[in-house]
Amino acid sequence: MNIELIIKDQVAAAIKALYEQTIDPSQVQVQLTRSEFEGDQTVMVFPFLRISKKSPEVTGAEIGAYLAANVPEVSGYNVVKGFLNLVVDDNYWLERLNEALPDERYGFVPVTDKSEMVMVEYSSPNTNKPLHLGHIRNNLLGFSLSEVMKANGYKVVKTNIVNDRGVHICKSMVAWQKFGNGETPETHGKKGDHLVGEYYVKFDQQYKSEIAELIAAGRTEDQAKEEAPSIVETREMLLKWEANDPEVRNLWQTMNGWVYKGFDETYKTLGVNFDKIYYESDTYLTGRDEVLRGVKEGIFQQESDSSVWANLEAEGLDKKILLRSDGTSVYITQDIGTAQLRYRDYPIDHMIYVVGNEQIYHFQVLSLLLDKLGYKWGKDLYHFSYGMVELPNGRMKSREGTVVDADDLVAGMVDVARTVSMELGKLEGYSDTEKEHIYHIVALGALKYFILKVDPKKTMTFNPEESIDFNGNTGPFIQYTYARIQSILRKAKETGIAIPGRAETDSLNEKERNLLKIISLFPEVVREAGKEHSPAVVANYVYDLVKEFNSFYHDFSILNEPDLKVRDFRLAVAETVARIIKNGFSLLGIQVPERM
RNA sequence: GGCCCCGUAGCUUAAUGGAUAGAGCAUCUGACUACGGAUCAGAAGGUUGUAGGUUCGACUCUUACCGGGGUCACCA
Numbered sequence: 001m002n003i004e005l006i007i008k009d010q011v012a013a014a015i016k017a018l019y020e021q022t023i024d025p026s027q028v029q030v031q032l033t034r035s036e037f038e039g040d041q042t043v044m045v046f047p048f049l050r051i052s053k054k055s056p057e058v059t060g061a062e063i064g065a066y067l068a069a070n071v072p073e074v075s076g077y078n079v080v081k082g083f084l085n086l087v088v089d090d091n092y093w094l095e096r097l098n099e100a101l102p103d104e105r106y107g108f109v110p111v112t113d114k115s116e117m118v119m120v121e122y123s124s125p126n127t128n129k130p131l132h133l134g135h136i137r138n139n140l141l142g143f144s145l146s147e148v149m150k151a152n153g154y155k156v157v158k159t160n161i162v163n164d165r166g167v168h169i170c171k172s173m174v175a176w177q178k179f180g181n182g183e184t185p186e187t188h189g190k191k192g193d194h195l196v197g198e199y200y201v202k203f204d205q206q207y208k209s210e211i212a213e214l215i216a217a218g219r220t221e222d223q224a225k226e227e228a229p230s231i232v233e234t235r236e237m238l239l240k241w242e243a244n245d246p247e248v249r250n251l252w253q254t255m256n257g258w259v260y261k262g263f264d265e266t267y268k269t270l271g272v273n274f275d276k277i278y279y280e281s282d283t284y285l286t287g288r289d290e291v292l293r294g295v296k297e298g299i300f301q302q303e304s305d306s307s308v309w310a311n312l313e314a315e316g317l318d319k320k321i322l323l324r325s326d327g328t329s330v331y332i333t334q335d336i337g338t339a340q341l342r343y344r345d346y347p348i349d350h351m352i353y354v355v356g357n358e359q360i361y362h363f364q365v366l367s368l369l370l371d372k373l374g375y376k377w378g379k380d381l382y383h384f385s386y387g388m389v390e391l392p393n394g395r396m397k398s399r400e401g402t403v404v405d406a407d408d409l410v411a412g413m414v415d416v417a418r419t420v421s422m423e424l425g426k427l428e429g430y431s432d433t434e435k436e437h438i439y440h441i442v443a444l445g446a447l448k449y450f451i452l453k454v455d456p457k458k459t460m461t462f463n464p465e466e467s468i469d470f471n472g473n474t475g476p477f478i479q480y481t482y483a484r485i486q487s488i489l490r491k492a493k494e495t496g497i498a499i500p501g502r503a504e505t506d507s508l509n510e511k512e513r514n515l516l517k518i519i520s521l522f523p524e525v526v527r528e529a530g531k532e533h534s535p536a537v538v539a540n541y542v543y544d545l546v547k548e549f550n551s552f553y554h555d556f557s558i559l560n561e562p563d564l565k566v567r568d569f570r571l572a573v574a575e576t577v578a579r580i581i582k583n584g585f586s587l588l589g590i591q592v593p594e595r596m
Numbered sequence: 597g598g599c600c601c602c603g604u605a606g607c608u609u610a611a612u613g614g615a616u617a618g619a620g621c622a623u624c625u626g627a628c629u630a631c632g633g634a635u636c637a638g639a640a641g642g643u644u645g646u647a648g649g650u651u652c653g654a655c656u657c658u659u660a661c662c663g664g665g666g667u668c669a670c671c672a
């Protein structure tokens with residue numbers, strides 16, 4: 001049993017015995033003792049002063065004496081002001097280590113048939129341009145959150161809704177028709193998503209110059225934006241698309257195909273994946289049907305121009321359009337359709353949308369609309385909203401060319417990993433493919449850790465220079481510690497030293513104690529990450545563990561330790577630390593290298 | 597303007613209402629024939645945006661203000 005819970009229960013028992021009052025153990029406040037005081041767990045005595053009617057010091061001493069006498073795990077205590085510091089017996093920490101040692105899945109709750117199912121939607125790209133830094137945060141958070149939920153015993157379905165239809169893709173199509181000369185990814189050796197993105201940019205340039213011309217010819221800006229030939233052409237194409245025009249559909253499929261191939265590559269590089277992909281082109285009609293059903297049932301209102309609206313003023317929000325006057329769908333319509341299809345496909349208990357915080361309002365509305373349409377799960381859909389990624393000089397702007405492309409970024413990080421690694425020359429004797437594999441693991445470790453260690457809610461600054469720093473609180477620093485432990489374990493095996501199945505020791509030095517304390521926290525950290533929906537909790541914990549281990553490693557020898565019992569104990573600790581690094585990093589979607 | 601989010605060391609950031617606000621980078625000082633130095637030990641750096649309130653105790657809760665961002669489309 002967890003020491004915190006033991007203490008809470010026993011403090012409640014102490015208060016019952018000493019002051020004849022019953023309190024709920026959950027009201028007892030326990031925290032880790034600060035390192036400058038003696039002890040492991042600290043109980044706040046202030047809340048009990050009303051019960052004891054004595055000073056903080058006396059109350060703390062009385063409770064402390066009771067615990068020391070009655071609780072085997074508590075071997076001593078001291079009181080500083082209103083803080084009761086408890087010394088936890090070494091055997092307790094040793095037992096926690098021995099639970100972790102043989103358990104490959106230490107810290108994880110197993111998934112069973114009875115587990116609840118959670119669907120996580122993330123990524124959700126548009127098919128008119130390649131993925132950039134902002135998408136990277138989305139993908140990494142979505143994947144990591146999925147792993148965290150799995151580790152908390154949920155069945156997880158990772159899903160992606162691809163926004164594959166609409167004006168944006170038509171713009172790229174128009175530009176390609178006009179300027180493309182039949183260019184394909186194959187003919188020019190380009191990644192499909194990048195190629196389509198180039199035509200999206202070309203469209204924008206063309207459109208802008210047309211607007212400028214029209215304004216020069218005497219039109220107002222609004223008129224020019226409406227009448228520019230490119231945009232007229234785009235609208236026509238969208239209509240043809242909706243009317244299933246074979247030629248347009250064909251081009252659409254071809255160009256989207258290019259993009260998907262490019263995306264698949266990027267996803268593979270990032271190490272993210274999906275169990276089920278939905279396409280907006282398949283779901284928007286379902287959404288429209290649902291909205292029309294809502295009209296029939298009087299939930300939504302149709303105006304005289306035949307546009308459909310939801311009135312959410314009673315809920316404190318505004319009116320929201322659901323279908324345009326020409327009967328076509330808007331953004332939120334397809335989300336309704338997608339939700340319906342998903343719940344038809346899977347027995348979902350919880351739905352999590354990983355979408356940027358600029359869409360908080362959108363998901364409030366979606367939740368209400370689904371609820372009004374009679375879906376019992378509408379109310380408790382969870383919008384995992386995360387902050388934007390900014391660059392040191394501000395927000396990314398495609399117009400100013402300050403967008404950081406996902407593929408370029410990863411390639412750049414791999415280059416740095418390669419350079420650093422070659423300078424250190426630790427990978428001699430490895431084949432080039434093996435080396436490249438390790439560079440890739442390290443580069444992605446750096447990128448992922450840099451992004452995931454930050455609280456998802458916060459707007460984060462991405463400094464490309466700092467992100468490729470491999471020292472300090474970084475992914476590679478942690479990976480390095482893992483590789484070093486593996487090196488020790490390898491050496492142990494080579495010299496015929498067996499890794500013990502059970503850790504034994506007569507006494508713990510301070511750093512060993514600290515390590516065991518941190519090790520015992522891991523399962524709790526995983527729970528908290530699940531509850532808070534925050535991979536950052538795991539990242540910061542693993543860093544703490546690694547820091548403590550490195551300090552220990554520097555001060556004490558393991559294989560060279562003359563006392564064999566102590567040596568074996570430390571091997572067990574090292575093995576467990578490596579396991580936690582590996583398990584913790586797996587929750588972040590980060591791999592650990594055996595050497596680097 | 598209404599509503600929402602964020603302001604912590606020069607920079608990037610951490611802290612279930614608890615003790616002297618914890619790290620990393622950068623800066624400075626030490627430790628290398630090293631169980632892997634991509635390391636470790638240490639120094640310096642803070643009025644937690646400002647002013648009140650609640651509390652034994654506030655970075656945390658609350659009010660007002662200041663600064664930054666988002667959102668209120670027949671865009672997605």
